[in-house]
Amino acid sequence: AVALCEWSAKTDSHLGFSKDDVITVLEKQENWWYGELNESRGWFPCTYVSMVTTNNTQT
Numbered sequence: 001a002v003a004l005c006e007w008s009a010k011t012d013s014h015l016g017f018s019k020d021d022v023i024t025v026l027e028k029q030e031n032w033w034y035g036e037l038n039e040s041r042g043w044f045p046c047t048y049v050s051m052v053t054t055n056n057t058q059t
Contacts (some may be wrong), residue, residue, distance in 0.1 A: 001025050003048035015042030023049060
């Protein structure tokens with residue numbers, strides 16, 4: 001997912017990010033998604049990101 005704008009984490013379980021950051025989404029629950037960015041993981045509101053698909057495969 002690509003961040004549409006900056007979002008600051010409100011708690012330790014949240015993942016803050018800057019505009020245009022690329023977040024790896026690991027789990028989705030209604031309006032909150034769980035993702036990873038720069039070795040940090042946490043929940044963030046899905047309305048702040050745009051889902052993108054990639055052709056990259058991890059080995």
